[in-house]
Amino acid sequence: MSAGTESFIVGPSGPVHSGTGNLYAGPTFILGSLQQLVRVGRSPRALERGHLRWLEQRFVEPEHYGRARGLLEDTGSVLLTGAEGSGRRATAQVLLYRLDLTDAELIREVPEETDDPSENPVLDADAVESGQRLLLDLSAKDKTYCEVVLKQLPSYRAEVRERGAHLVVILPHRREDYFGSERGPLIVEIVRPKSKEVFQRYLRSDGITGFTSEQLGVDNLMTQLGSGPVREIVRLAELVRAAKERAPTRTFPDWLREARAALTERSSEVAQQVQGLHLGRQRALLLATAMFSEAHADAIFAAASTLCERVEHPEDDRPRLEWEGLAERFEEIKAKADNAGRVHFPPLAYDQAVLIHFWTNRPDLRDNFRDWVGTTLGHRMLSDADRDAAVIRFAEQALRTDRPDDLRLLAEHWVTRTDLLPQAATAVVCGLNHERYGRLFRHQLYIWSRDDGLSADLAQVVVQVCSGVLALRYPRQALVRLHHILRRHSGATAGDAARDALLDLTSHDRSLYRYLLSRVIDGPTTNPAVELALFLNLATSDCLLPKRTSPLITDPAIQGQLITGWGAALDGSFSLDCTDQVRTWLAACANERYREPLLTVLVQAAGGRGELLNRLYVIALDWAHAPVESQQKRRGIADCLNNKIDAELGLGDRTEGISP
Numbered sequence: 214m215s216a217g218t219e220s221f222i223v224g225p226s227g228p229v230h231s232g233t234g235n236l237y238a239g240p241t242f243i244l245g246s247l248q249q250l251v252r253v254g255r256s257p258r259a260l261e262r263g264h265l266r267w268l269e270q271r272f273v274e275p276e277h278y279g280r281a282r283g284l285l286e287d288t289g290s291v292l293l294t295g296a297e298g299s300g301r302r303a304t305a306q307v308l309l310y311r312l313d314l315t316d317a318e319l320i321r322e323v324p325e326e327t328d329d330p331s332e333n334p335v336l337d338a339d340a341v342e343s344g345q346r347l348l349l350d351l352s353a354k355d356k357t358y359c360e361v362v363l364k365q366l367p368s369y370r371a372e373v374r375e376r377g378a379h380l381v382v383i384l385p386h387r388r389e390d391y392f393g394s395e396r397g398p399l400i401v402e403i404v405r406p407k408s409k410e411v412f413q414r415y416l417r418s419d420g421i422t423g424f425t426s427e428q429l430g431v432d433n434l435m436t437q438l439g440s441g442p443v444r445e446i447v448r449l450a451e452l453v454r455a456a457k458e459r460a461p462t463r464t465f466p467d468w469l470r471e472a473r474a475a476l477t478e479r480s481s482e483v484a485q486q487v488q489g490l491h492l493g494r495q496r497a498l499l500l501a502t503a504m505f506s507e508a509h510a511d512a513i514f515a516a517a518s519t520l521c522e523r524v525e526h527p528e529d530d531r532p533r534l535e536w537e538g539l540a541e542r543f544e545e546i547k548a549k550a551d552n553a554g555r556v557h558f559p560p561l562a563y564d565q566a567v568l569i570h571f572w573t574n575r576p577d578l579r580d581n582f583r584d585w586v587g588t589t590l591g592h593r594m595l596s597d598a599d600r601d602a603a604v605i606r607f608a609e610q611a612l613r614t615d616r617p618d619d620l621r622l623l624a625e626h627w628v629t630r631t632d633l634l635p636q637a638a639t640a641v642v643c644g645l646n647h648e649r650y651g652r653l654f655r656h657q658l659y660i661w662s663r664d665d666g667l668s669a670d671l672a673q674v675v676v677q678v679c680s681g682v683l684a685l686r687y688p689r690q691a692l693v694r695l696h697h698i699l700r701r702h703s704g705a706t707a708g709d710a711a712r713d714a715l716l717d718l719t720s721h722d723r724s725l726y727r728y729l730l731s732r733v734i735d736g737p738t739t740n741p742a743v744e745l746a747l748f749l750n751l752a753t754s755d756c757l758l759p760k761r762t763s764p765l766i767t768d769p770a771i772q773g774q775l776i777t778g779w780g781a782a783l784d785g786s787f788s789l790d791c792t793d794q795v796r797t798w799l800a801a802c803a804n805e806r807y808r809e810p811l812l813t814v815l816v817q818a819a820g821g822r823g824e825l826l827n828r829l830y831v832i833a834l835d836w837a838h839a840p841v842e843s844q845q846k847r848r849g850i851a852d853c854l855n856n857k858i859d860a861e862l863g864l865g866d867r868t869e870g871i872s873p
Contacts, residue, residue: 258721261319261685265310271418272307273411275300276404282308284401285381289374294384295403298443301352304403305381309346312379320346321722324362325689326652328659334358336365338372340724343763345378352383359385408438408446415450421457424465431469449476456561471561479566487570490546493526499546502556503567504586504603505595510539510554512594516585523585524578565606572610583611583619587626591633604636608643617650621657628671638674642682655683655690662697672698672707680714688725692718696732703743716750723765726756734774742787748778749789753797758807766810779818783825795829796836802850803843812850816857826858 275295284291285308295301309320324334341347349366351359366382373380384400409429416424429435438446452472453465460467490496494517501517508516521528529536543549543556550556558564572579586607590600611619624640627633644654661667661675676698684691695711695718702708719726730751738744752775757766765771782791798815802808819825837844837851 258319260681265306265320268303269307269310271414272303273406273414275304275406277401278304278308278403281401281403282311284399285309285312285379288399289378290370290380290382290399292382292384292400293403294386294400296386296405297352299403299405300443301383301403302350305348305350305383308381309348309379312346320348321688322348322350322686324349325687328656328690328693333361336362336369338369340727341369341372341376341378342723343377345373345376347373347378347380349380349382351385354385405443408443409435411443411446412438412450415447416453419450419454421453421465421468424469428466428469431466434469434473445476449473452476452561459561475560475562479560479563480570482560483563483566483570486547493524494521494529495542495545497521497524497526498542499548499567500571500582502543502546502548502558503564503571504606505589505599506557506564507555507602508596508599509594510543510550510556512592512599513556514539514542515592515594516589519589520581520585523581523588565609568606568610569613572614576614579614579616579619583607583616583623587623590627590636591630597635600633600636601639604639605643608640612644612647612650617644617647617653620644621654624674625671628668628674631670634670634674637671638677641674641678645678645682655687658683658694659690659697662694662701665701667698667701669702669705669707672702672705673710676707676710676714680710680717684714684718688718688722689728692725692729693732696729699747700738700740700743703740703746712747712750715747716754719751720754720756723756723759726751726754726765727771730771730774730778734777741781742789745778745781745787745789749782749791749794752778752782753794753801758801758804764807764810766807766814772810772814775814776818779815780820780825783818783828792832795832799833799836799847799850799854802853803846808850808853812854812857815854816861819861821861823862826861830855830858 281291281293281304291308293301293305306320324336326334336349349362351362354362370380412429412435416422438449449472452475453468456468456471456475457463460471487496487499490499497520498513498517501513501520505513505516537545540550548556548558558567572582575582586603589595590603595603607623608620611617620640620643624637624644627637627640641654641658644657645651647654658675658679661671662679667675675694679691679694679698683694692715695715699708699711699715702711715729719729730748733744733748733751757771758764766775779791781787782789782794795815798811802811815829816826819829833851833854837847839847841847
């Protein structure tokens with residue numbers, strides 16, 4: 214999420230790196246080793262909860278918020294409209310988040326785009342689950358897309374209400390193009406809150422207090438902010454926070470003054486400086502210092518030398534002892550080093566302004582800049598934090614100048630080095646989070662996931678990015694890509710991580726569970742053993758027997774798929790021992806409410822084959838006589854299974870049972 218969208222409280226519009234420490238752009242996974250990259254990281258659900266909590270803390274209720282909340286609570290849905298920048302999306306998210314529902318159900322966006330751009334969007338009413346919080350954002354869609362979706366909306370809204378779910382729809386601003394007057398009462402127009410309230414809420418949420426109303430009104434500040442996009446308010450608040458972090462002993466007016474200068478004056482300052490630097494090596498050092506700000510002086514100097522080589526700049530022909538020293542060179546570009554030798558520009562956000570200047574004014578050198586960053590990132594003097602920040606800075610410029618392939622190429626280059634795998638993942642995440650090019654990077658993940666020749670390292674990056682980032686807004690797309698990785702990398706680290714991610718995704722989302730089970734049972738495959746192993750994991754999932762909603766095990770379609778899968782597992786054609794999974798299935802029968810459908814599935818899976826039914830009988834007999842406290846209950850379950858087996862074989866009740 215970024216403040217570059219219309220929302221006024223959804224995170225930074227771009228990286229602000231004005232001090233030491235890590236710099237992150239969205240839910241990236243910047244980790245210290247290969248094993249950490251693949252196996253460690255907060256789940257998408259945890260990340261989403263954290264984001265929504267952060268969002269609510271900074272949320273200022275816009276005009277008409279109360280009416281929107283009332284409609285959502287009374288009818289199960291509400292349609293929002295408003296001018297760009299009014300905070301429609303943020304309002305939609307907070308409305309859904311504040312519903313008095315369990316945390317188990319978070320916000321899901323519909324309809325999820327498909328991998329085939331030619332397909333029309335579909336609001337699948339059958340996929341609506343009880344208690345779901347659904348968001349349909351049409352604010353940036355074209356008229357054709359909106360017309361297709363809105364024709365489906367009445368029946369979809371009815372199903373949402375019937376199933377106890379909730380839906381917020383964000384309409385394009387000119388709603389009269391899509392709706393007749395009879396739907397007017399369903400629509401709430403969101404009016405942007407006052408700039409001062411938004412600014413204050415942001416500051417206080419970041420721990421900045423003690424300012425006065427007069428300090429906020431200096432030089433008509435609020436008037437200026439009120440006439441521009443709300444994202445400028447967000448950006449200014451973030452710059453105030455950054456100014457405080459750089460100079461904590463100074464006062465609020467100082468921080469605000471520095472933040473305003475960073476927001477409005479840096480581009481002209483940089484242009485004047487570049488004009489005054491007549492030597493190529495000076496400009497190279499300026500650019501290297503901006504790209505690797507806060508890195509050690511030696512690393513920045515090496516980066517500047519590499520840049521000169523990349524652009525074939527002639528070497529200084531003076532004797533080396535006549536060259537300026539490092540301190541003098543940094544003084545020439547007005548950069549300073551701290552006691553640890555780390556170099557930065559004193560003015561806030563100056564590094565970003567330098568990068569914008571070079572990428573904007575030297576399009577002839579953008580290929581060279583890309584190759585330079587790709588090569589320099591592996592320099593031994595750079596720390597992980599230096600590398601992370603440089604990737605995000607480069608991504609911002611590449612995407613801003615409409616060069617997404619530069620980012621993709623560097624990700625593919627960095628993935629060839631184990632020590633740069635986290636940076637490769639960060640590059641892909643930056644692409645995914647971009648408003649314009651996110652779809653391109655989602656498609657690139659799809660291409661990679663289906664590549665039989667995909668390297669193990671890139672497969673691991675795909676898994677981490679899909680499970681930790683893509684799944685936040687596009688869980689079905691993440692599921693598809695993870696499934697492809699599992700099929701092609703089963704038994705490898707990436708395959709294991711993909712399987713775990715699939716099970717995590719489906720354990721909390723019934724519609725995703727249905728979708729994956731359908732892919733496993735009904736979809737084409739070149740590796741049936743892998744699909745069967747995944748099925749056995751799905752067959753023992755807690756998602757089948759939820760505590761709050763009707764169980765999937767009672768759904769006839771699900772039962773049919775489970776019978777097919779268990780039949781293949783019991784057959785043993787792929788040398789997979791399903792004994793443990795059968796025992797887990799039998800243990801679930803302790804809940805008498807579900808015992809009948811669970812045992813019926815197992816027995817019908819045998820298809821009347823005596824050898825398979827006998828195998829079930831033996832497994833149940835062994836499980837029932839295990840020395841555990843619940844042995845009596847186990848024997849009762851096993852007796853029920855035994856009776857069903859007898860009925861399937863047409864034998865009637867046996868004289869001997871499993872119970873003593």
